[in-house]
Amino acid sequence: MSTPKVVRSRADLATAVEGLPRPRAVVMTMGALHDGHAMLLRRARSLADSVVLTIFVNPLQFGPAEDFDTYPRTFDSDLGIAAAEDVDLVFAPTPDVVYPSQPRVRIDPGPLGSELEGAVREGHFSGVLTVVAKLLHLTEPDFATFGEKDYQQLVLVRQMVKDLDLPVEIVPVETVREQDGLALSSRNRNLKSPQRRAAVALSQALAAGAAAGKNGAEAVLEAAGKVLADEGLVDVDYLELRSPELEPAPESGPARLLVAARVGKTRLIDNVPVEL
């Protein structure tokens, strides 16, 4: 296990990337790494001969009232995880490196960009897709792994790659959970212990919804909604059943149940597959 090379400038990144063998995989993160990120890195390692990890808290995807300033930043421990997962190169730029000037041209995520997460976080997905496109150009990977925990992000990144003919394969990775079901998330670090206990209701609600799948869409939403209400999670931004591509839910077959709720000041999201 050796500490990976860390680069912070575009010039150093370009030089370092040139020396990395193909196939090359990239894992994009905002740092505060946990076992979910480790799984993305492991999947990347299994696919590629070299792995690049990016750590960048992207200001463009945060609204003015959101948690950019309080987003957890744990660079030293992130490097330990990167070393343990055999990462070759870490790109950890500052905002002025990624955005030498405020970008006037940004990626338009299309209609899905204003739904679900986008309905609450205006401009979020334009910010996400713009930085993902830039990081893809800067690292030129053959593969990029993305977590299903951020399901709408995964769907939109895939759509961008398809619509813009970007030469990379997007590889999804299943959500890694705590033993009690809570989806791992960097923001879980901000939960105090009663909130941590309350937060498990998200995954419990989704599990109850999924178990009701054969009784139809209404039963799924009712079962999930009941758990949220019973557990006192009332600050819910959405609880929705959609198709796997996040179009309206089908009458039968595969679907996706998604939830977002606030636990104290911390906003958490989760989702599961459902068979209707």
Ligand SMILES: Nc1ncnc2c1ncn2[C@@H]1O[C@H](COP(=O)(O)OP(=O)(O)OP(=O)(O)O)[C@@H](O)[C@H]1O
């Ligand atoms: N529990 C998880 N299981 C699998 N992948 C995950 C998990 N959590 C995050 N990821 C993935 O890691 C990548 C980087 O995500 P990010 O750095 O925002 O971490 P995060 O834990 O999702 O943070 P946040 O809590 O701020 O959403 C994304 O592709 C995301 O989907």
Ligand SMILES: CC(C)(CO)[C@@H](O)C(=O)[O-]
């Ligand atoms: C993909 C990403 C690294 C872009 O900033 C971010 O949205 C995240 O961590 O999921």
Ligand code: BAL
């Ligand atoms: N994991 C998605 C990044 C964000 O919440 O801004």
